[in-house]
C-alpha cells in the first residue's frame with residue numbers, strides 16, 4: 767500500500783515536471799542539486815522492486831524474506847525456490863561498489879577516460895570522508 771502511494775506521488779511529480787518549461791525544469795534541477803542529497807542506490811531500487819512484487823526468475827508473486835547478505839535483504843521464491851535480492855536481473859546485479867555508479871555515470875556523461883574517472887571518484891570519496899555531510 768505504501769509503495770502504491772509512493773508510485774502514485776512519483777507519477778504526479780513526473781507529470782508536473784514534464785509539463786514545465788525548460789527554464790522551470792532548470793530551476794527545479796538546480797534546487798535539487800543544492801540539496802546535495804545523496805540517495806543510496808538501494809533506496810532508489812527498492813520502490814521499483816516493491817512495485818513489481820514478484821520473483822525475477824519465474825515471476826511468481828509468492829516469496830518470503832530469506833535473511834540478509836550484508837545489509838541487503840534476500841528473498842526466496844515459494845514456487846521455484848531460488849533466492850534473489852532487489853537487484854537480481856537488473857544491470858546492477860552482481861556489481862560491487864554500487865554506491866559509486868552514480869558518480870561514474872556522471873563521468874561517462876563528461877566523456878572522461880576510465881583513468882580520469884577513477885581519479886575524480888577517488889577525490890570525491892576523500893572529500894566526502896572529510897565533510898560532515900556525505
Ligand SMILES: [Zn+2]
Nearest residue numbers: 821824843846
Ligand atoms: Zn520463482
